Amino acid sequence: MDFVFDGMRAWRSVRRAAIGVTFGLAFGATASLSALAASPRANAKAPGKPPIMSTPKAFCDEMAQRLPNVSNGLCARAQLGLTNAKSVLGQPLFQRDVVSPNAHLRVLVIGGIHGDELSSTALVLNWIGAAQETPSNIHWRFVPLVNPDGMLLAKPTRTNARGVDLNRNFPTPSWDKEAPAYWSQRTKNDPRRYPGPKPLSEPESRWLHDEMDQWKPNLIVSVHAPYGVLDFDGPTVAPQRLGRLYLDQVGIFPGSLGNYGGVHKKVPVVTIELQSALRTPQEAEIRQMWLDLLRWTAERLGAN
């Protein structure tokens, strides 16, 4: 998840005060050097390193074993292809484009930026099927697993192979001051939330950053778990609900994708927090969330 519930209420009021102002007011720069010096041990382990998933079939074989409610058939039908991006340990990132005939909006849907949120990857794989069946005027790009190194460990981790929380590694303004300070002061150096030595220090976050720069999505949907809410950052009216998930704008964080994309780059970012990291929503719920997303996209971004 994106936030620490300790101090969440306080942070929510900080957010209200800080939007449009500078984060420098909320955080001092004092902790940045000591925070970096105390960076947590990377979680990459040599023994038991999983093989490289070099083909979509190899990826699907792994996913069918690891993910809840994802069969090899469902993954195969997603017809994933290779991107040119690789993780720290050399795992390729896979994607699938579903392009409607009159597509004039680009929507990027990503799962598994936190490697221990297995249901997020399962949801994205399910939605690839939904996108093929539902007409829209959207060019969809689905990337079901942004942090393969974190997921493929025997005990999956939120962070990538170098122990970096990718969702704190984006170059929000004043990152150098704010991200390390937030990490040390607000999370008490929680190794699960280490923002990295500098913005975009990691190949996985660099890929997403470059994708925003080059492909220029009109909307980013980032799927997480397990807090059971919907969050939104960006210049338009937020979706109020997707399926059973209701909007609760809990906060913005130095280095997060929502902060970088939605607040700084003005690209709307819908952050979905599924209710469980290990259980995928029921099929009807997956479908309802999809339809609600389509409806909101049509209303707010003019997709139809």
Ligand SMILES: [Zn+2]
């Ligand atoms: Zn998450």
